[in-house]
Amino acid sequence: MYLKRLEIQGFKSFADKIEMQYENGITGVVGPNGSGKSNISDSIRWVLGEQSPKSLRGSKMEDVIFAGTASRRPVGMAEVSITLDNASRKMPIDYGEITITRRVYRSGESEYYLNKSACRLKDIRELLMDTGIGKEGYSIIGQGKIDEILSSKAEDRRLIFEEAAGIIKYKTRRDEAEKK
Numbered sequence: 001m002y003l004k005r006l007e008i009q010g011f012k013s014f015a016d017k018i019e020m021q022y023e024n025g026i027t028g029v030v031g032p033n034g035s036g037k038s039n040i041s042d043s044i045r046w047v048l049g050e051q052s053p054k055s056l057r058g059s060k061m062e063d064v065i066f067a068g069t070a071s072r073r074p075v076g077m078a079e080v081s082i083t084l085d086n087a088s089r090k091m092p093i094d095y096g097e098i099t100i101t102r103r104v105y106r107s108g109e110s111e112y113y114l115n116k117s118a119c120r121l122k123d124i125r126e127l128l129m130d131t132g133i134g135k136e137g138y139s140i141i142g143q144g145k146i147d148e149i150l151s152s153k154a155e156d157r158r159l160i161f162e163e164a165a166g167i168i169k170y171k172t173r174r175d176e177a178e179k180k
């Protein structure tokens with residue numbers, strides 16, 4: 001399972017639609033300060049359901065929408081699509097690749113799509129659970145994350161191992177069943 005494609009439009013500094021294809025291997029992104037490298041990783045975090053503007057380096061969710069420059073008007077919508085290879089069927093869905101899309105308007109509401117069909121964030125969370133991808137996954141290691149892991153409480157650290165071991169979905173189902 002790997003990141004195959006990323007499409008960004010109207011998100012942060014990416015006013016125009018851009019598409020990046022990735023191979024199964026290591027990709028480095030290089031560029032001058034302020035050119036948008038971190039905005040790419042922010043877009044990945046965001047499309048996977050990040051709800052905290054602060055962890056996207058903003059103060060409100062609207063800050064992810066291209067705000068305009070001296071020569072360019074702001075846009076009204078941000079959209080990011082991520083395509084993940086699923087040849088191994090690690091995600092429990094019978095497609096060789098899946099595309100997750102998130103869209104947000106200035107009014108605030110987010111829309112999510114799985115392979116172009118509207119869905120809930122919950123559906124995306126369930127699909128990604130135990131894959132290591134996703135908001136709580138260990139596939140995105142940001143600055144300071146290692147320190148956080150080493151200094152966190154034992155119970156918090158345990159969550160990372162549980163995700164890696166693939167048992168989070170069973171715990172979540174148990175918790176949901178107990179609530180009912």
Ligand code: ATP
Pocket residue numbers: 011012013014031032033034035036037038039040063064065066067068
């Ligand atoms: P560094 O090497 O310093 O880490 P970087 O390549 O990671 O830089 P980013 O932090 O990804 O750079 O990009 C910052 C740029 O994105 C800034 O110029 C900022 O103005 C622009 N930017 C962020 N949010 C928006 C927005 N909503 N609309 C327009 N531009 C934005």
Ligand code: MG
Pocket residue numbers: 037038039
């Ligand atoms: Mg950066």
